[in-house]
Amino acid sequence: MNRRLIEKTFPIKEISKECVREKRIRKGHISSLHVWWARRPLTASRVTIFSSFIKDLENGTNSVEPNEIVKLSKWESGIDKTIIEKARKKILSNKNKKFKILDPFAGGGSIPFEAQRLGFETYALDYNPVATCILKCVLEFPQKFISDKKGFIDSRKNNLLLDGIKKWGEWIQNETEKEIGKFYSTTKNDETVVGYVWNKTISCQNPKCGAEIPLSRSYYLYKKNKRVVVLYPFIKNKKVEFKILDSEKNKIPKDFDPNVGSIHSAKAKCFVCNSMIDSNQTRQLFFDKKTNEKLIAVISYKKGKTGKIYRIADNEDLKQFKKTEDFLKKKIEQIKTQEGIDPLPSEELPPPGGLGFRVQRYGMTKWTDLFNSRQKLALIVFSEKVRKAFDILISEGEDEEFAKALVAYLALGVDRLANYGSTLCYLNPTGGRGVANTFGRHVLSMVPNYAESNPFNPEGASWIKACESIEAWLERALTVESNPSVVNQSSATNIPYDNDFFDGVFTDPPYYDMIAYAGLSDFFYVWLKRMLGNIFPDVFMTPLTPKSKEIVAHPNTENKSPKEYFEKLLIQSFIEIHRVLKFDGIAVIVYGHKSTDGWETLIKSLLNSGLVVTAAWPIHTEMQGRLEAQETASLASSIYMVCRKWKKEPIGFYREIKKEMKKYLKKKLEQLWNEGISGADFFISAIGSAIEVFGKYDKIIDDKDKEVSILKLLNDTRTIVTDYAINKVIKGEFSEEISQMTRFYILWRWAYGEAKAPFDNGSKMALSVGIDIEHEWNKGFIVKDKELIHVLGPNERNEKELDESQDLIDILHKALLIWKKEKREAVEKFLEEKGYGNSEVFKRIAQAISESLPVESTEKKWLDGFLTGYRAGATQSEIQSKLF
Structure with missing residues (x-):
């Protein structure tokens, strides 16, 4: 059999290290081009593909040593001409031809991009039109519009797209700023606005109060390098007002905890009368549109000065926003009249309860509901300028295919503005751009105290930064010249290629019920369709992204x-992979x-x-x-x-x-x-x-x-x-002496630490040690929390409930609870009574659990203190210092 290197050996540890390192890289990384969920690391994609087309060391002379694989995996190697060319020759030397590679779930393009970089004839499919657009910008357009094809490109001057993005990005910036930049200006000493902090508000439901409640999960504005800036709420004339406290200028009251806001898990508290509004009532108020929002603070900076400036929003800021609302209405009518389109995304969100969505319960039922008036204005004007850029390019005689490609990148830039410019963004108090993006997680959740960014702030999540990010990726990606890949919008359940067509299939299929790709990508689709619908009609032909053949286990799917x-659908897609793969081909499935x-x-x-x-x-x-x-x-x-x-x-x-x-x-x-x-x-x-x-x-x-x-x-x-x-x-001893429940506890701490895990995981782990979890939960340390299993530590248990148990783990927990009370003699007596007075197995179990937990864990601290006291000759002061 023609065995490949990856089937025999693979340097896991070294490649893993490079993958983790890659996660920290931003500039020039494929992730900076556009959001896509669960992208595979470029590092792992490159070396797994390469290793799959190198013969096993024992079967041929064209193999490589593991250290060569490690060298190829490094981030820097992706643009190292010598290393990439050597890898290409190693691959091609096997049969002196280009192998055909397919990724049928290509998504954000990491896997096919690395196949293309290694010189393969690459094909990429995805069912999703947003992914298709990204894939064209990753795999097709860059390689298509190189003006100097010499194999390796040393200068950005050699690429038409780089020049075009810079030129037209600046044109859009200037045109848009002239029109709406005034709505982000400030009269405060030539400061540049970084962003605005808003609170959504509801009325107190206490009939004797009725105060407006500004909702906030936290009051931190900045928390880094010993400086702390907070919004400090106070009551004035039965109203909640705010002032800003800066640790460099003010003393922050010791009894004020900025982490404790006015809302937690949808339960709201009125600071005027201290009454509570339960989560169902809070959501109903939002759903019934009985809410408002209030501009609380403005964050800015002054050129040449270090640090940000924080102030409470004043009447001028409120007037400016009101002017924005008035201008937005006029702009919408202007675009409707001139272009015949509705510039706002009025398309419906998925039904409530869908995978990846938590906002509908708060009355957000259309995509336009996720943006405030100023955010809407910015996005429709930037989108308008992208469309105009295409019209000008064509009128000036530019090649139509090039104009389409260029405008596609500009549209991705507007998507980036949307990602940093919705009411689902929150303020990042530790610095950075100041505003965290919408898709920090795979879920869209309501943010009561959201942050609004300034798209004209050159130091933040702005239009110019979006263009620079695209340019940086293109410049790096095109260091090595490759042929364009073939990109198709198609379902993996019906791959549009003949039997036995591909030498390799490398793919990362959907993750069961983890990510609602189609639903979440509609956030971008509704804007892309308005910019690119007439340019790429085959890609953007549907009102929203197609979902009928999406391979995701949706909880609210029409299927039973x-x-x-x-x-x-997954079986069908794998059958298709099997069909199009050659008999001597190879596939790598990532999960x-x-x-x-x-x-x-x-x-x-x-x-x-x-x-x-x-x-x-x-x-x-x-x-x-x-x-x-x-x-x-x-x-x-x-x-x-x-x-x-x-x-x-x-x-x-x-x-x-x-x-x-x-x-x-x-x-x-x-x-x-x-x-x-x-x-x-x-x-x-x-x-x-x-x-x-x-x-x-x-x-x-x-x-x-x-x-x-x-x-x-x-x-x-x-x-x-x-x-x-x-x-x-437990280091190889006493395993036969340990009860099933104790084995489960040790295993859980080793596998999950103190985290919760899905019920199914807990059930199968319990089965592996011989217990039925349904018979044990909510009786002792195993607790069912909705769809999750939580294993309680000693600090979460009641000492009296442990009195009758003879199980080692329960005895250990009770010993720790007694120990916490500094009753050493009582602990010794208790352990003697239970038969563990000087038990090596007891100490070994405690030690094993401690070693499985992170240093900040309360349980670990208790165990370490206990074990210190268990040693012969330990002093009482030593024991207590270790314990507390």
Whole structure:
């Protein structure tokens, strides 16, 4: 068999390090061109594609050493002429021809872009028109309009698009600023506005009060480098007013906590009478349009001066906004009359309860509802200038295809303004641009205290910065000249190519119920359609993005079972991948969903398509800080599964396969452990490795000739992984002495820390240690919180409720609660009574849990203090200092 390098070895640790490093890079990165969700790292895409077209070290002379793979993965290598040319020659030397590569879920373009960079004949598909537009700007237009084709480009002067974006970006800036720049001006000593802070307001529902409640989750305006600036609310004539307190000038009252706002989880508090409004009533007030919004503060800076200036909005600011509202009405009528289009996106949002949306419950039912009057004005005027730029280009005799490409980039710039210019943006008090973008998460949620940015601020999220960001990406992307890729808007369930057409398929399919790509991308589509609809009518032909064939498990889908709907379309897409892949071709499927439900659906779909998994590699792609900031569990790694179109063995026997799985997984788990893969990532990575064993067979039968389900094989895998992990975590001893509940607790802390995780994950973990989670939740430390499982620590438990339990973990928790009261003798007596007076297993379990938790964890601090006191000879003061 023609085995490839990626099927034998892959430098996980080194590539993971480069992927995490890439996450911190902004300038020139593909992500700076336009938002797209769950983009794969360029680093991982480049080296997985390359390694898939290099022969296994044992089978040929055209192979490379792992250190060459690592070198190719570095961010700098993407524009290193020598390294890229060498990689191209290594690939081409195998058959002296260009291989055809397909990504049928191309999305933001990372995977096909790297295939193109490596010299492959590249094809990219996506069902979504916004993705199609991005893909054209990534894979087609840049390579199409190079004026000097010498193989490698050393200067921005060699590219027509770069010059065009700079020229027409400046023209749009000047024309737009002349028309609406006055609405962002300030009379305060030549200051430039960074942004405005708004509060949405509701009336107090106490009939004896009725005060206006400015809603805010937090009162921080700035919090960095020891300087703190806050909005300080106070009551004046039964009204909530604000003043700004700056730690460099004012003393901030000790009893004032800026983190405690007037609204939390939709529950609002009136600061005048202290009455509360429950979440349902708050949402109803918004839905019934019985709300308002109030301009609270203005943030600016003065050229040549360091730091931002913060002030309370005054009457001039309010008058300026009122003039904006009046001008907006006139501008809408002008565009309707002159161009015959409605410039505002009046299209409906998805129905309430849809995946990725939380705003409809607050009365936001149309896309235009997500913007205030000044934001609407800015976006419709910038959009108008983009359309005019195209008309001028054509009237001046510019090549139509070039004009279309140029205007597409300018339209992406307007999308960037929309992303930083909606009422779903919040103020970033730690600096940066000052205003955080709409899509910090994969969900659109109401922001009660939103921040409005100035599109003419050259230091912020402005039009000029949007153009510069596009230019920076293009300049870097075009360092290496490539042929344009073929971009098609098409569903992966019906790939428009012949059988056995592609040498490789590399793709990142949708993640079950994680991201509502079509719904979320409508945020951009409604603006792009107004700018590009007449230029690219085939792409922007529908009122909103098409959704009937979107492969996502929507909870409010018309189909009875979102899971069955998702599985049906995913299987169909994998069957299509199998069909278009050559027999000696190779496919790499990337997946990083955190739920076991999503993974089981993927695996079932993959195996039913006829593809055979030959290798699976976990690549760490997320920054640790981001993961630690999340309250729910998330994978740090994505699994890259290598697949072939090889014929499967017709029948496998369960007894033999189970032995083979144990043997193979022992070797793979040791490798994963040594590579630093841990927690939830370890479990998912092991599943990928197990598929390599049982995925070779069409059918697996037991001793009674009954077919063994994929679910049973996955449960077997979890049991093997659980036993291995427990032994590793407690350092190989006492594993047989530990109860099922204690094993579950240790495993949970190791896998998820103190985070919550989906119920399905918890249920399957419990099953792997022999317990039924439904029989245990809400009785002890396992708590069901809606669709999540939360495992309580000792600081969250009641000492009296632990009195009767004989389970080691409950005894440890009670010992810690007694210890917290500084009752050392009581702890010693309690442990003696329970049989753990000087127990090595007890200490080892406590130590293992401590080592699984982050340093800031309260539970870890308690455990470390307890363990210090457990040592012979520890002084009482030492014990207490460690504990507290």
